[in-house]
Amino acid sequence: MKNIFQYCKMFCNFDLDYLSIRTHAPGQSAYNPVERSMSTLSQKLAGITLPIDKFGSHLNSQGQVTDLELAMKNFRYAGEALCTFWKRDPIFGKPVIAQYTDQKNSPFDDILFPGSENINESAVPWQWIENHTKICQYSLDIKKCEDSSCCSPKRHEEAAVLLAENDGFLPPVTKRKDGHFLNLLHILEYCDKLKIPGNDAHCPSINADTYERLCCSECDAYFPTLSMVAQHKKIQHPK
Template sequence: APILLRMEYHDAPEQEFVAPSRHKLHLNVFAGITVQDELMGVPEAVGFSGPTYISIRPSRHQTSSFAAFSAMDLERLMWLPSFQDMMRADGKLKPVLMLTVYGGPDESPRYPKTIRQAVHMFKKYDIDAFYMSVAAPGKSISNKVERRLAPLSRELFGVVLPHDPFGSHLNDSGAIVDHEMETRNFEYAANVLCETWSRFVIDGHPVVVEYVAHKGEDLNFENSIWYTNHVRESQYFLQIVKCGDISCCAPMRSNLKNVLP
């Protein structure tokens, strides 16, 4: 008898995200944006080019949040040669840090885990100001990371990621029976991606890709008084700025107060 098939298309909202399956690889993409000093003060100074960093993790072994992974990757950028000029000055992390995020799970500025990681980095590296923003619905197309993903996706045409180079870690029912072999198989597939993308150059800037096996750590933050004096949050924006009390915060390393009094 003939089989009748029916297909319906569903347009998911921009801010609707699906958590990756545990049998997939999770990619975290950072796009550095260079600022032209000679155009400082005009919007054209901020372009779309810069170095790219991608971390790859097996989703199955994620026991901490995406916020913890992103914080760990952000600290990793401090030591990458391609991000040195952008992240560091005089051997320290630059005093003002500005991030734009896509607003996915545990990534949006309004999520507590994201705020805890931001506060931890703010204190650890003596940052004057930490700003994180997310595009409003309908405006995510302006996210500069999207422009990096297009050429990277084209590089995967014809690339096959083997799922069992060291043997199958699944039984006939599809259940995992060998966790050690599963880890080795995932790492092999991730390294194929690393080799493919690491050869790529976007607008003259390198692409650094790494397989990350170790896990991030979720943090707790209980000092509500400190939070009230330093943190401002909304659905689309997170701001953490030093206060004027030298018994609480170290003196500012930048002239931010002259720009934003």
């Protein structure tokens, strides 16, 4: 959930109308042109060994960290060394910018949500997630709600009207009869909405029994994990 929380905070920080995060399914990242172009970064590290104890050992005989400050100092040295290698050569003629970033720094730490007073400051209230997100196995979509006290007016009304065909979200990934997948915007424009499958319905790792368990028994809302289903029922359908 940490990544989801950060994307929610980024969405609010930049006052976006809509944010869609998509990932490749397992085994499919090799077809990602961005990852292929970054393969040269791995090639630069072939045969290079970075010392784990540049400024002294921070581990005991069991491999446990005994000096956190020294551990971070050693880790920073390794990170800065990697940046030095990576920014030497361009990718597709473009310069590579690599900079070590301290893990303690987060650009969205000051983003607070209504109702977050009684939870971990790094978390996002579940009700906000319910009202603004659609979470699937390989995607996360975040939209503005209609509550003016929560979200500012949408900038692009035409896009909002189109997305309203599916409750403000892009439709689920949908497979054609020939096995190929449809363009999500074309689905909203031209397809029979009643025939759009459920979220992750075409995910091969989810069989029918599992899919049924991942849908709320009260309202049929889908979530990618059972813990999210339980949280949804606790908040939306308390008994």
